[in-house]
Amino acid sequence: MLRTRVGYCGGDKVKPTYYSLGDQTEAITIDYDPEVLSYDDLLDHFWKGHRCEQTNRSRQYMNAVFYRDDSQKKLAEASLVKQARRQGIEAGAVKTEVLPIKIFTYAEGYHQKYYLTRFPDVREFLSETYPDAKSLADSAVATRLNAYLGAGMGRDWKVFLAALPKYGLPNELEKALRELAEKKVK
């Protein structure tokens, strides 16, 4: 996984915002290296991460696969059928949608890398380095720090420590992050 970004897609409303979404849905986009990870791998994670037989709460908060081309559409539809079989239900009982992405609009900056709001020094540095939502969202460094520090996903901190010098962070920040990670390793 290289980068993530949150935003709005799937609808027709032009220039959606958080307070004026229209028919758009909140979504996450993952940029990945296809030589390391496949679209099918991501679909598997997606289906395991939610209950697809539950009715969607709203258009804004909807379980959906947003495909970008015919190839993704076919794989997404096949994965829906596979998931239904896995759960012992009819494919028609699956409420998760498979829809065209249309246009993906980046969400506001304060929605990007949200977990980093708990780490003000890191957030401040990244927001100064990348003041607009797109560049902040496009940052692999911000993506990794958000995942390691905020998401609590039991990451391998040894891998984090090994890669940290390559991030290109200021010395003080790198030192603070190293100390934090070393405590996690112990």
Added chain:
Amino acid sequence: MNLKTITTLGFAGLLAMTGIHALASEELVTEDGKVSAMKLELDREVAGRAYESATFGMG
């Protein structure tokens, strides 16, 4: 205060609020296939790698 003053102040207040709202609202952009983050070493390295994208609504 007479009616003219009240109207003028009210109008000025509305203009100020509109201006503040315009300043506060962020211009959102759409995907353009380009990676914007290039200031940090790792970002430059990752930006050069081939990638594909997957998008999900997560309820």
